[in-house]
Amino acid sequence: MLQAFLQNVINGLAQGSVYALVALGYTMVYGVLQFINFAHSDIFMLGAFGGFYLAKWLSPSVSNPLLLLVSVILGSMAFCVAVGLTVERIAYRPLRSAPRLNVLITAIGVSLFLENLGQVVFGADPQVFPSLIPTKSLLEGEGLVLNNIQVTVVIVSVLLMLLLHWIVRHTKLGIAMRAVSFDIEVANLMGIPTDTIIIFTFTIGSSLAGAAAILYGLSYPKIEPLLGVMIGLKAFVAAVFGGIGNIMGAAVGGIVLGLAEAFTVYYVSSTFRDAIAFGILILILLFKPAGLFGTFKREKV
Amino acid sequence: MKRFQTLVLIAVVALLWGLNYLFEENLNPYVLRVIINCGIGMILAMSLNLVNGCAGQFSLGHAGFMGVGAYISATITSVLNLSPFFQTDLGVGCAIVMGGIVASIAGYLVGLPSLRLKGDYLAIVTLGFGEIIRICFLNIEAVGGARGLSGIPPKSNFFWVYLWVVVTFIALLRLLRSSYGRAILSVRENEIAAESMGIDISHYKVVAFVVSSFFAGIAGGLFAHFQSFIDPNSFVFNKSVEAVIMVVIGGMGSLSGAILGGVIVTLLPEVLRVFEQYRMVIFPLILIVLMLVRPMGLFGHKEIWELFRRKASS
Numbered sequence: 001m002l003q004a005f006l007q008n009v010i011n012g013l014a015q016g017s018v019y020a021l022v023a024l025g026y027t028m029v030y031g032v033l034q035f036i037n038f039a040h041s042d043i044f045m046l047g048a049f050g051g052f053y054l055a056k057w058l059s060p061s062v063s064n065p066l067l068l069l070v071s072v073i074l075g076s077m078a079f080c081v082a083v084g085l086t087v088e089r090i091a092y093r094p095l096r097s098a099p100r101l102n103v104l105i106t107a108i109g110v111s112l113f114l115e116n117l118g119q120v121v122f123g124a125d126p127q128v129f130p131s132l133i134p135t136k137s138l139l140e141g142e143g144l145v146l147n148n149i150q151v152t153v154v155i156v157s158v159l160l161m162l163l164l165h166w167i168v169r170h171t172k173l174g175i176a177m178r179a180v181s182f183d184i185e186v187a188n189l190m191g192i193p194t195d196t197i198i199i200f201t202f203t204i205g206s207s208l209a210g211a212a213a214i215l216y217g218l219s220y221p222k223i224e225p226l227l228g229v230m231i232g233l234k235a236f237v238a239a240v241f242g243g244i245g246n247i248m249g250a251a252v253g254g255i256v257l258g259l260a261e262a263f264t265v266y267y268v269s270s271t272f273r274d275a276i277a278f279g280i281l282i283l284i285l286l287f288k289p290a291g292l293f294g295t296f297k298r299e300k301v
Numbered sequence: 302m303k304r305f306q307t308l309v310l311i312a313v314v315a316l317l318w319g320l321n322y323l324f325e326e327n328l329n330p331y332v333l334r335v336i337i338n339c340g341i342g343m344i345l346a347m348s349l350n351l352v353n354g355c356a357g358q359f360s361l362g363h364a365g366f367m368g369v370g371a372y373i374s375a376t377i378t379s380v381l382n383l384s385p386f387f388q389t390d391l392g393v394g395c396a397i398v399m400g401g402i403v404a405s406i407a408g409y410l411v412g413l414p415s416l417r418l419k420g421d422y423l424a425i426v427t428l429g430f431g432e433i434i435r436i437c438f439l440n441i442e443a444v445g446g447a448r449g450l451s452g453i454p455p456k457s458n459f460f461w462v463y464l465w466v467v468v469t470f471i472a473l474l475r476l477l478r479s480s481y482g483r484a485i486l487s488v489r490e491n492e493i494a495a496e497s498m499g500i501d502i503s504h505y506k507v508v509a510f511v512v513s514s515f516f517a518g519i520a521g522g523l524f525a526h527f528q529s530f531i532d533p534n535s536f537v538f539n540k541s542v543e544a545v546i547m548v549v550i551g552g553m554g555s556l557s558g559a560i561l562g563g564v565i566v567t568l569l570p571e572v573l574r575v576f577e578q579y580r581m582v583i584f585p586l587i588l589i590v591l592m593l594v595r596p597m598g599l600f601g602h603k604e605i606w607e608l609f610r611r612k613a614s615s
Contacts, residue, residue: 036421091589098596100420101359105549106592108542112585120578229538233428240425275436278429285426286414 007144008262014150014219016258017157021212022235023242023250024164025205031181031245032201035100038107039087041232042114043080043206047213048129048223049122050079055130065133069214072132073156077210083114084206085199093195118225126224129217153215160211161251164204168247173200181245230274237281243291252292256280313467321460333459335571340462341524342563344469346547347556348516351473353545354554355482356509357489358416359424362431363517363544365411366404368536370518371525372438374400375453378526380444393456397522404518405511407434412510416503431541439533449532450525457527465523466560469516473556476512485509489554517544546588552598557605562598 022044029037054075055068062068091110095103139146168174179187180197188194216231217223238257242249257277264276284291324333345367352360377396378387386392415426444450476482484505487495496502525531547566551558569587573580591598600608 030421034421036424091593094593095596098592101549101553102592102596104359104421104424105545106589108545109585109588109592112539112542113582113589116581116585120582233432233538236425237429240422244421269440271440272436275433278433281429282415282426282433285418285422289418289422 003144004266008266009259010144010146010150012259012262013255014153014258015261016255017154018212018216018219018254019231019235019238019257020251020254021157021160021208021215022231023238023254024161024247025209026236027239027242027244027247027250028177028201028205030239031247032177032184032198033092033103035103036107036236037205038104038232039091039110039114040084040205040209041228041235042111042118043084043087043228044209044213044216044231045118045223045225045228046083046114047076047080047210048217048227049118049127049225050210051076051214051217052127052129052223054079055132059130059132069132069152073211073214076214077207080206080210080213081203084202084209088199088202115225115229122225124225126222129221129223131221132214132218149218153219156211156215160208164208164247167204173197177201234274234277237277240281240291241284243293246291246293249291249293314464317460317463317467320463321458324459335568337457337459337462337527339564339567340459340466341520341527342547342567343466343560344462344516344520344523344563345544346551346559346563346566347469347473348513348520349544350548350551350554350556350559351476351485351509351516352513353548354552354559355477355489356485356506357553358506358509359420360427360510360513361424361538361541361545362411362427362429362434363513364536364538364540365427365431365434366408366514366517367521367524367540367544368431368434368438368531368533369404369407369514370397370400370521371531371536372400372444372450372521373403373518374522375450375525375531376444379450379453388454390456390461393454393526394461397519397526400522400525401515401518404521405515408511408514408517409507412507412514416506416510428538428541431536432538435533435536438536445532447533449530449534451530453525453529453531455526455529457523462523462527465519469519470556470560473512473516477556481505481508486554549598550588550591552600552602554602555598555600555604558598558600558603561600561605 022040025040025043026037029035029040051072055072058068058071062071087110091106092103095106133148133152136148137145138148138151168177176187176192176197177200179190179192180194184194187197234257235254238253239250240253241256242251242253257280260276260280261273265273324336328336345363349360349363352358374393374396377383377399378393384392387396411427411430415423415430418426438444439447477486484495484500485508487498487500488502488505492502521536524535528535543566547562548559549562550565551560551562569584570580573583576583
């Protein structure tokens with residue numbers, strides 16, 4: 001009983017930290033630009049494929065697994081940043097002053113474009129993500145499964161989140177980002193180069209998605225072009241759950257969602273796995289419309 | 302005047318009946334399929350237009366209501382075995398209406414709590430409800446679960462689909478021109494102003510949502526009895542997105558625009574077949590370009606005939 005509980009906590013944490021990393025990308029872009037970057041989930045997918053090809057190319061020459069893992073993560077992050085910035089430049093920047101609905105539709109369009117392009121380029125069949133580090137079980141007996149991959153996933157995501165926290169709280173860039181998300185027009189008047197800050201926001205969000213993609217590939221080594229859809233939706237749910245625009249909220253939301261899913265799969269049924277995320281979302285929005293940590297802005301005339 | 306309208310209606314029904322015979326005899330079955338799919342797309346687009354375009358509430362869960370209509374009507378005609386009546390044209394029609402009614406009840410249940418939310422939050426909650434509805438069907442073994450439901454009587458032909466297109470068009474047009482419709486439009490334009498003029502905005506939002514879900518359910522029922530096979534994957538998130546794209550292409554709030562959007566979105570993937578595998582890549586590109594160069598959609602808030610009228614006067 002206790003073992004099963006602990007096992008679900010372990011699984012949930014490993015899955016939840018991936019959600020949290022993706023959710024951070026959603027929440028940061030929403031905080032600055034107030035729109036759902038639907039393409040974020042497909043940037044995640046592209047990161048997984050970028051890492052896949054990079055790992056294939058690197059693995060014959062790099063023998064140290066740790067070095068391989070770090071270089072694949074960094075490569076995937078760089079690739080995602082490149083894609084994210086291209087999308088921002090081509091599709092989102094021309095619409096900066098357009099109604100929000102149009103930006104949303106454009107984001108959906110970009111998302112469909114990347115998904116379908118992925119199906120043409122990578123093929124619709126799932127590919128097997130290479131195991132970058134050999135799996136080792138850390139806990140024997142007791143009926144618990146805890147391997148080094150799960151530990152790596154959690155450690156890498158915690159490190160990235162701490163780094164992000166440091167950037168947002170303690171650097172000049174972070175202060176500017178918070179200012180822009182507080183009020184973009186006033187920030188502009190105060191001499192903050194808003195376009196540059198938006199570029200940085202996309203850079204950070206996309207790089208986190210790239211890292212998350214590799215961590216996902218390590219734990220679930222089956223990747224396909226539509227991989228991002230469900231993960232993206234759930235990560236967005238996590239972001240809303242924590243209060244969208246709130247960085248701490250996204251991290252907490254991701255972890256909570258991961259745990260809730262693990263418990264649902266174990267105690268209810270695996271087919272309800274996808275429903276639980278939306279069920280939680282609906283409940284939280286009905287009782288706390290701004291999310292767990294969000295602040296509700298009252299519209300004034 | 303009333304007499305005239307009745308005559309026009311009878312003429313339209315007769316015309317559809319005639320065209321149905323003509324098409325079934327002379328048209329390539331593939332072309333007829335595409336034409337019927339366009340009709341279903343039109344109903345879907347017009348119904349979503351009421352919520353997204355006219356009431357200004359962004360819903361991303363339309364496929365869920367379509368799914369409710371499809372599953373309920375298909376259950377009546379092919380799972381329950383109530384009576385042979387439900388195998389006939391008229392019986393299937395009744396089942397589709399039942400599907401629409403249940404879909405509108407689902408719309409009421411979903412709309413009542415979620416329409417308190419605004420903008421992106423509403424979009425995400427409706428998306429969530431849409432997915433939950435789909436996952437429920439996935440878990441009900443009686444309707445086939447993940448395997449889907451097959452052997453549904455294929456009774457939706459050109460006549461029935463386009464009859465419903467006409468019914469939807471007239472119903473929504475009359476709704477929009479009534480005091481109800483003006484109240485719904487005022488919610489879109491400015492909620493606070495509308496509220497201070499004494500309009501119960503949440504009531505009108507729910508009304509728009511319920512009517513919209515009804516017609517989405519009808520579209521679903523027609524779809525089920527056209528394909529004669531449905532599975533939960535027919536009503537995924539992408540289907541909702543497709544419906545939104547139809548509305549946006551045509552112009553938010555334009556009923557005739559929604560019809561055109563329904564046709565374009567159904568037709569475009571067929572036309573783009575010459576590009577083979579790249580067609581689904583080109584399709585979203587067209588959407589992005591449209592948003593960049595014509596953010597209002599093709600017609601904006603206007604109807605097609607209003608465009609001509611303005612030209613004539615100026």
